[in-house]
């Protein structure tokens with residue numbers, strides 16, 4: 001009998017199955033797409049079994065069955081659960097490794113529980129290569145069921161530089177998929193920050209693609225040591241195979257999305273989380289689709305400050321910290337609202353390797369939250385507070401320069417606004433409250449005494 005089963009043998013499912021087999025576990029693979037099973041069958045050996053029917057697949061697995069569903073998120077997952085249910089036994093464990101919406105996972109977790117089936121909603125990050133060689137995994141659901149699959153998940157997961165696996169139990173119900181959603185929101189924010197810095201380098205500093213690639217490469221050895229820095233350098237230096245140019249200059253500047261970053265924003269709004277950089281990153285993708293962009297391209301004729309490249313490196317380091325900070329702030333608010341006991345150091349550790357947002361900064365975030373430290377915002381931690389104090393002058397200079405040049409930097413500017421706001425005791429919300437009370441008798445709190453107050457702003461006519 002096989003120790004593990006994988007349903008869905010497209011890029012992610014196939015590579016995860018091979019990763020499991022490569023770590024010494026026997027695995028069965030099944031897909032509704034026969035061509036995927038045929039491709040998988042090329043790897044068949046005593047530990048890897050291709051299956052062509054639901055029954056053959058389910059009956060090939062030892063009990064309690066451990067099945068990873070790695071298919072397109074949405075209705076296909078519900079259809080797969082309906083196919084599987086009559087074939088399963090109580091105590092079997094289903095893991096949904098797709099990018100499912102956490103609301104769907106809550107519903108499926110409860111539905112499967114009624115049938116005595118353990119349901120684990122697991123975020124997976126790392127793409128095709130990570131799935132094969134070590135992804136970051138974010139499993140949530142029933143903890144006892146997690147313990148039964150933990151040895152396999154720990155074996156296949158990416159490892160931090162110290163050799164710790166990038167997987168740990170996240171929490172109950174849909175918390176694993178929630179954490180993956182937040183991972184993707186952070187991913188949107190950091191990607192947007194990189195694109196704005198690229199825009200400044202080319203439009204203000206007039207750097208060529210190869211020069212920009214070298215700059216990002218240097219930053220990857222410096223203050224912004226991150227997978228996204230590494231791939232930015234690689235993307236910028238890639239030559240096109242259809243022209244003599246760099247491919248970046250022929251990629252249409254319209255951003256696509258599958259929407260997981262949008263989901264973070266939706267729930268952030270529901271929770272009242274101040275995730276303005278994630279919001280700007282989501283909206284920047286919408287903006288890139290707008291058809292009104294027919295004006296002139298920006299040409300900067302002013303001086304190029306000597307410290308621009310240093311300021312950009314410091315700004316990117318700080319705004320990357322803001323993206324993480326907003327992710328952890330939303331997780332803190334979600335934990336309270338949904339009654340999840342999230343372990344923030346473990347989440348940071350899960351993201352230290354294997355995933356798209358991996359960077360050396362996550363180790364500092366892990367430290368910031370260790371020993372049960374409760375932070376409302378990451379910048380309350382002394383290390384990150386000092387980073388803010390040190391780097392905010394650079395970010396202010398960059399935002400001031402792009403404002404003069406007329407270059408939009410929604411994520412960099414939102415990061416600066418976030419940092420200028422979080423510790424400011426004198427934000428002007430008193431005027432908002434005064435206006436609300438004026439037109440709607442909505443009442444207000446005072447800064448000098450307890451209670452709720454209303455002012456008769458004008459005489460009734």
Ligand SMILES: NC(=O)C1=CN([C@@H]2O[C@H](COP(=O)(O)OP(=O)(O)OC[C@H]3O[C@@H](n4cnc5c(N)ncnc54)[C@H](OP(=O)(O)O)[C@@H]3O)[C@@H](O)[C@H]2O)C=CC1
Pocket residue numbers: 008009010011012013031032033036070071072073075076077079080097098099100124125126127128
């Ligand atoms: N690609 C990536 O980098 C990452 C992907 N993910 C997530 O992993 C999951 C798999 O991703 P990926 O490998 O890219 O593939 P896709 O998201 O493109 O999904 C393809 C797989 O889903 C199957 N499928 C589609 N509809 C159904 C259905 N109704 N019933 C059963 N199976 C169905 C497909 O079979 P068929 O060929 O017949 O349609 C195929 O096996 C997705 O949820 C994705 O969001 C997570 C992290 C990274």
Ligand SMILES: O=C(CO)[C@H](O)[C@H](O)COP(=O)(O)O
Pocket residue numbers: 099124125126127184256257258259260261356
């Ligand atoms: O989950 C992932 C990485 O962890 C995907 O690559 C991510 O979904 C890409 O998102 P989008 O298509 O919305 O940019």
